[in-house]
Amino acid sequence: MLKIENLHATVEGKQILNGLTLEIPSGEVHAIMGPNGSGKSTLSYVLAGREGYEVTEGSVTFNGVDLLAMEPEERAVAGMFLAFQAPVELPGVGNANFLRTALNAIRRARGEAEIDAMQFLKLARARMKVLNMPEEMLKRPVNVGFSGGEKKRNEMLQLALLAPKFAVLDETDSGLDIDALKLVADTVNSLRGSDFSALVITHYQRLLNHIVPDRVHVLSAGRIIKSGGPELAEELEAAGYAGVQAAA
Amino acid sequence: MTAVATTGAAAFLGRYEGLRTRLPGARVAWVEALRDKAADAFRAKGFPTRRMEAWKYTDLAAVTGAAFGEPLTSVDDAPALPPTAHPRAVFVDGRFRPDLSTLDGVALQVESLGAALPRLEGRIGALARPENEPLAALNTMLFEDGLVVEVAAGVAAGTLEILSLAAESERAPAFHPRHLVRLGVGASLTIIETATGPVAARYLHNPVFEIEVAEGARLAHGRLQQEGHEGIFLSxxxxxxxxxxxxDNFTLNAGAKLARNEIHVALTGPKAEAHMNGVQMAGDGQHVDTTTSLDHAAPDCSSRQTYKTVLAGRSRGVFQGKIHVHQVAQKTDGYQMNQALLLSPDAEIDSKPQLEIYADDVKCSHGATVGELDADHLFFLRSRGIPEAQAKAMLVEAFLTEAVEAVADEPIRTALEQGVAGWWQRQGVAA
Known part of the structure; x- marks a missing residue:
């Protein structure tokens, strides 16, 4: 589904990704672990198409299409989704309005009928119940006054509603208590299937106990230095990155 | 032999000399005296220039350098009118059109100023200051018509619309309507005023309002300035x-090539309140100016001002806000905020808050910000599949929310939201 080849990227002239190669087939969930500064967030922003992240070499194809040539909204419509590490607050933009606008933008691009406010409310309520989110979070401006955990839940609500083909979770687990962590895992697991893949970026093995990955990769200095099965996460947890970096 | 001036102050003074004996109230001594005095003031100062402090950021070259004509004396065609749910007074080129107006059964007294003029001694000119404001002098010198609205004490008069249209014409008419509004003790009224005109017609609309709100009365005054692209609006x-x-004044200042929304409010009794809010929106080639002047002249009064300006393309915005707290005005609670959002590197905003406080027990705050759309916010929305233009529109709307939400009056808010959406649809591509 997603094929990253020899990816080099710079941020403000600084080389962050140095020949990253990674393939995530349909139906698989992969995890990327790595120390601070190894390029984890840069990878997620490059995939989502954020300005200022310049690809200097390499390619990313998403279901056979050149992802890097697409605008951020085109990527979203094609099924790419990034759950942000630090979701922005949007004062003045109502959460319900935002969610419905996003959902309809994607439905429109897929050639599906737009849904009205009533239909949306019904859909959102059902998803929010699962995520243990109070309904009043729909009425508030996007993420304004939300706790860290509430922001992450709001990201999961977007993930559940937009139902993308590919989700990147950028340290979604950071700062979450165990209950919230399980809700994140449940959201991702509920989407798992032959036409859904995910890349879970995390520092800790903890999340991977709940979202069991098919493959685990270790990112260091902008490259994958080691790949393995779920047991690699446990190994990292025990030996630390230094041990793996030394061995690589 | 002296050439007849075709432009500038001299052209308007020449017009006044020519029309002097034919203008409404020409044989009424006090009206003549009022007009002559205004003409003297206008002759002395002429049109404001940027050397005047109050006009530092707004250049009237588009007015002084162009020739303007008379509005046609009769307009036979009936322009298409937007539907309305309220009683409505319609003006075409500054003249009241009873044939287009629907004022039956309203709970207020409303008539054309042209007709009521002889009875308005002491009212017309009670508040306007032609000696200070040259455009009020110009208006006083040449006004022909306007609306006189009177709500009796204790009457809740509902909503009245005032629609000002410029006719399709090549005469580049200048019109100077004078509107008087008076609310009796405890009365209430909502006015929704729309000023609009043909897209390509050149005209000058120079209205002056004199508004008196008696003890305990409440006037909500919503103004939608949506003049045509070549129109000039100096209010x-x-x-x-x-x-x-x-x-409670709310102004959407969104149309015209050049627009000045100047408001003078005096709070003259204890616990009086002024709300002055507004949204200014300008696109390529437009200049929009809001200038407010607020006199806190009695104790325990409060004032709230929130103005938001959105500028796209090569446009310019101005906000000037003066708050004068007189020595007697103890316990004044004043707040003023003006914020600008620049959507293009070619847009420019000038903002000048000014506080003069002569009382010692007051609470007065003001603030000003200028910014661009936040790139992170835009990226977030786009990453969720929302196209760039739509994402920008959402963020602009969000920027305006605070000012729009300050509008307590439902009909005004609805009209305003439609006005903002309409502006954005016209600008969306360019921005």
Missing amino acids: TVYARVAAGGTY
Whole structure:
């Protein structure tokens, strides 16, 4: 589904990704672990198409299409989704309005009928119940006054509603208590299937106990230095990155 | 032999000399005296220049350098009118059109100023200051018509619309309507005023309002300035609010090539309130100016001002806000905020808050910000599949929310939201 080849990227002239190669087939969930500064967030922003992240070499194809040539909204419509590490607050933009606008933008691009406010409310309520989110979070401006955990839940609500083909979770687990962590895992697991893949970026093995990955990769200095099965996460947890970096 | 001036102050003074004996009230001594005095003031100062402090950021070259004609004396065609749910007074080129107006059964007294003029001694000119404001002088010199609205004490008069249209014409008419509004003790009224005109017609609309709000009365005054692209809108509002009264002005300043929304409010009795909020939106080639002047002249009064300006393309915005707290005005609670959002590197905003406080027990705050759309916010929305233009529109709308939400009056807010959406649809591509 997603094929990253020899990816080099710079941020403000600084080389962050140095020949990253990674393939995530349909139906698989992969995890990327790595120390601070190894390029984890840069990878997620490059995939989502954020300005200022310049690809200097390499390619990313998403279901056979050149992802890097697409605008951020085109990527979203094609099924790419990034759950942000630090979701922005949007004062003045109502959460319900935002969610419905996003959902309809994607439905429109897929050639599906737009849904009205009533239909949306019904859909959102059902998803929010699962995520243990109070309904009043729909009425508030996007993420304004939300706790860290509430922001992450709001990201999961977007993930559940937009139902993308590919989700990147950028340290979604950071700062979450165990209950919230399980809700994140449940959201991702509920989407798992032959036409859904995910890349879970995390520092800790903890999340991977709940979202069991098919493959685990270790990112260091902008490259994958080691790949393995779920047991690699446990190994990292025990030996630390230094041990793996030394061995690589 | 002297050439007849075709432009500038001299052209308007020449017109006044020519029309002097034919203008409404020409044989009424006090009207003549009022006009002559205004003409003297206008002759002395001429059109404002940027050397005047109050006009530092707004250049009237588009007015002084162009020739303007008379509005046609009769307009036979009936322009298409938007539907309305309220009683409505319609003006075409500054003239009241009873044939287009629907004022049956309203709970207020409303008539054309042209007709009521002989009875308005002491009212017309009670608040306007032609000696200070040259455009009020110009208006006083040449006004022909306007609306006189009177709400009796204790009457809740509902909503009245005032629609000002410019006719399709090649004469580049200049018109100077004078509107008088008076609310009796404890009365209430909502006015929704729309000023609009053909896209390509050149004209000058120079209205002056004199508004008196008596004790405990409340006037909500919503103004939608949506003049045509070549129109010039220079408006001056004077309002006086007595004890416990409220004047709530909201102005959408979004049309015209050049627009000045000038508001003078005096709070003259204890616990009077002024709300002055607004949204200015300008696109390529437009200049929009809001200038407010607020006199806190009695104790325990409060004032709230929130103005938001959105500028796209090569456009310019101005906000000037003066708050004068007189020595007697103890316990004044004043707040003023003006914020600008620049959507293009070619847009420019000038903002000048000015506080003069002569009382010692007051709470007065003001602030000003200028910014661009936040790139992170835009990226977030786009990453969720929302196209760039739509994402920008959402963020602009969000920027305006605070000012729009300050509008307590439902019909005004609805009209405003439609006005903002309409502006954005027209600008969306360019921005």
